[in-house]
Amino acid sequence: MANNNNRDGMSREEAGRMGGEKTSKTHGKDFYQEIGKKGGNATSENHDQEFYQEIGQKGGEATAESHDKDFYQDIGKKGGEATAESHDKDFYQEIGKKGGEATSESHDKDFYREIGKKGGNSRSDD
Template sequence: MANSNSNNSNKNSSNNNDNNSKMSYEEAGRKGGEKTARTHDKEFYQEIGEKGGEATSENHDKKFYQEIGAKGGSNSSNSNGSSNSSNSSSSNSSNNNNS
C-alpha cells in the first residue's frame, strides 16, 4: 500500500513537470502549511484557534453545537474506549512522514 502512495507522488511530480512546472494546489497547500509550522509557534496556533472559535460562535446557534456535540459523542469512541481523534492523529502523522 505504501508503494501506491509513492507512485501517486511520482505521478503528481511528473504531472507538474508536464504542466510547465506548475505546482498543484495540493503541493502548494502542503508547502505553505509546512512553512507556517516552521515559522510560527504554539501561541500563534492558539490565537488563530481562539479567533476561529469566536467566529464560529458568532455565526451559529445553540442547536448547531448540540448537533455537532451529538455527532462527536457518537463517533469519538470505539470498542476499547479510546477516542478516534488520537487514532486519526497517529494515522495523519504517518501520512506526513511519507512526503
C-alpha cells in the first residue's frame, strides 16, 4: 500500500492544502488567470469535442440534482440582464432572425397554424 505521508509525517492532502494557502497569499488574480489560461490551453490540445460534451453533461446533471427551479430562474434573470447591458437592438434583431430561420427550416405550415391558434385562444381568454 502506498504511503501518503511526506517526510514530515504530513499527509499529501494537508501538504497540498498548506501549499495552496501559501500560494494564495503570495499571488494575485493575474497569476491565477495566467495559470488557468495555460491549463485550459493544455486541456484543449489533449481532448476532443466528445470530452467536453461528456464533462458538460455530467456537470449539468450534477447541477440539476443540487439546484431547484428558483436557482435556474435566478441565473437566467442575471444572464438576461447582463446580456441586455452589453448588447443593443441590432444584436436582438439578428439573433431573432437566426432563430426564426432555424425554426422555419425545421417546422411546416401545420406547426405555425397550431401555434397561431394557441396564441389566438390565449388572447381570447384574457
